Amino acid sequence: MKLIPGFKLIISVLTLILVQYSYASEDQCFNCHRDLEDNPSKLFVEDVHYKVGLSCSSCHGGNSNSDDMELAMNKSAGFIGVPSLNKISEACSKCHSDAVFMKKYNKNILTGQFEKLKTSVHGKLSVNGRGMMLQCTTCHNAHGIKKVTDSRSPVYPTNVPATCNKCHGDASFMQSYNPSLSVDQLTKYRTSVHGILNAKGNTKTAECASCHGSHDIFSAKDVRSKVYKLNIPNTCSQCHSNKDYMKDFPIPTDQFEKYQKSVHGVAVFEKQDLSAPVCNDCHGNHAATPPGIESISKVCGSCHALNAELFSASPHKKAFDEKKYPECETCHGNHEILIAKDKLIGVEEGAICLKCHAEDKNQKGYRVAKIMRSQIDSLMSLDIVAKNLIFQAEQKGMDVEEIKFKLREIHQARLETRTIVHSFNEAKFKEVTNKGFKASEMAITEAKASIDEFYFRRYGLVVALALITFLIVIIFLYIRKIEKTKSV
Amino acid sequence: MDQIGSNKPEKKDRRDFLKFLLSLGLTGFGVATIYPVISFLKPPKQAEVEVNSVVAGKLDDIKTGESKIIRFGNKPVIIIHTEDDKFRALSATCTHLDCTVQYKKDEKIIWCACHNGKYDLYGKNISGPPPRPLDKFKVVIKNDELIVSKEA
């Protein structure tokens, strides 16, 4: 080899030319189309697929090595032209659903998107009946696909709301699919804490995909959906309970923990009660904002109507508003709302009233609280006494059906006292408890009468016994008589 | 041996008196035993063990747009005389926490005072905490009387 001088140089130049040539011939489709200056090729330059060396034929098929249109764009070479409908997503998933293949490019990239999309709500048939509602390109675009982490990508966190809104904000478009679904989510979202932060460029805050998912989106009525009623607390807490994630934001991260212990949490998690409130019932969903101090009783009152009404007419409303106390929350808490036990009321240790009322401070309220509690306790013990007496009478075999009916009235009065407390008005409260007292007195009297009647039977027995004893004595005498006159 | 037919008058008198007392005693005993047995066999007011139907009063007792709560066994039942002249009977026990419901004429609903539960006039729970509709009862008009019975 050393025979030809400058051999090394010639080899390197030739290699260079060869490499250039082959590089240049790598994607003939792109070369041609770029020369045509068509849109796809303009966009494709910025495409992540171009950057990793994929050619047009990777999606469209055909022979990218040939610059002859007939040979390159030939069906026999696998050319599929412009794919339409499901063929689009199928083309994408050829690679993107192949885990082994994708590992070569990105160890962490997910590969189940197409499968998820097919079962999701967006995978349902489009109105034309020939393909899925959405294809990959609907959200990701076709030729200028950027990485999700690229701020120019339509699925970058700050761009997601606009992307979804393309369809979901279009009333006439949505009309063909779900006329009852609202189309103002984006507007609402922009008023929310999440929306405002998102508009400012914050990528940590929640956007559409954070709650609804990206490929696996289900209708909110679908039990598989991340925003199905019973799943919502978990969905919200994925960010809101993550201390690390939330360290940039000045709010607590214990809401979910507290909520789980609350009455509402127990109803949702243990009883699967769909009528119990979850995060969005009080905070709103797209316009998520915690209720303002003055409006808390209205929010709670959307279910607890009577209590809210009574509270608003009570002296506490003005007092709380002046002191900027958050209405219902002041006594009941917000996330950790526990069962309202009797001990919340009154002037004993553990009572909430003591927070503001004392014997020498806000005395009127102190007095009322004391009275309310003692009445509640009296009613409870009368209820127990009545129940015991009735049980006794029943076991003795007395008829207690009517008396048991009275017990319902006592039970009702006890339940109503819980509500009327919120009027914080002695007279109104006593109206309710008096109903209960009257009913329990009647029940106790009747039950006692029943038991007395039982004992009274014993006296009736004496009459019968006297008769029989009389007969016994007569017979005895008769026997004696007979045996005296007859020899035995 | 035997002194049957003895001539001693006092002895005879005493024996006759004894015999008289004996028959008196036996009769008394008979009454004391038969009386409870006869009373026992008389059908009690509530004829059957489980109450299956109750007479709720006369037709005119409940005017149009009015309601009445009656006792059915040990449960309350509310009877409503609707605007279109029909009688409807529903269980008056709220399905939330067992309070007794009432008819709200102005809102044309059945309402529970305890927690603001609302039912329509068919018993369907339409608002508030009640989780289930109210049980339905059958109302039959017989001889100007309203008879409420359990739904078949």
Add this chain to the structure above:
Amino acid sequence: MKNQIKKFYDWVDSRVQLGDLVAFMSKKYVPVHSRSIWYYFGGVSLFFFIIQVVTGILLLFYYKGSSDLAYESIRFIMSKVQFGWLIRSMHSWSANLFILSVFIHMFSVYFEKSYRKPREMTWISGMFMFVLALAFGFSGYLLPWNELAYFATKVGTDIVGAVPVVGEPLKYFLRGGDDVTGATLSRFFGFHVALFPGIFTFLLMLHLLLVQRQGMSEPMHLKIIAKAEKKTMPFFPNFMLRDLLLWLIVLNVLAILAVFFPAELGLKADPLASAPAGIQPEWYFLFMFQTLKFLPAHVWFIEGEVLGILLFGLAGLLWLLVPVWDRKSSRGQQNRWINYIGIFSVLFIIILTIIGWVLK
């Protein structure tokens, strides 16, 4: 009044010839001796049985034998039916007194050895009635369908199931299935008001017929006294009036018990609830139940419970056949062994019953 009765008597007599029967009846005599007081217990037992039949029929008018209505119907009888409480409480007390009375009657006959020839059949029929009385008690106890009744039946039928070979099928038959359910109630009701009364009546008729035919048995030591010198009393009217007197006293006692210690309602049976502590069978089964509890879990290779059941079965069989193996009494000879065995049995029953009660 007397004329009417005579007219009626003549009318029947001309058709059926009651003359022989009346002659037979008027000649009946009951021996009078130091132990003739025991003669009354047969009659007292009969009286209790009659009370059971009468109160039972009355209860049948209102009792409902299905598991969803049984308890409620008892409550109905106790609270809404006039004197229902009295009839039911009397039925409950009379059941217990009936069984007590037949125990006494049976033991008194045993100790008097009245089962000896010619009264073997009377003894056999009596023993079968005794077992039926216990069966009446067991089946009737379930009918109120309350907690105690349910679990007592469960435990009782479990013990039946422990009998080798026939135990399991018998238990399945008694329960109407694998567990105590409404099906058990149904068949126990059938046993209690139809099957057992039918068989019992037949045996009772036989028993009474034999007694009438053979007269009362006399203690053996009186055999040597001449007939003319024996103290007797005519059945009509003396013994009968005395019997009536006793029955009336017993009726008074029954009424007092029914009023002062009425039968309780209890809590409705709940098959899903766990058994309350200290479940026991009725007192007349207590001695057997307690014995089984005392036996060790295993004796040799046999399970203690099975051994206990078999021993009781064997004892019962030997007791039933006492006229067969007690040859001495049949020959008119005193048999001290019978007395010893009898005293042992009585003491055994009483002591174990007391232990069972106290250890509740």
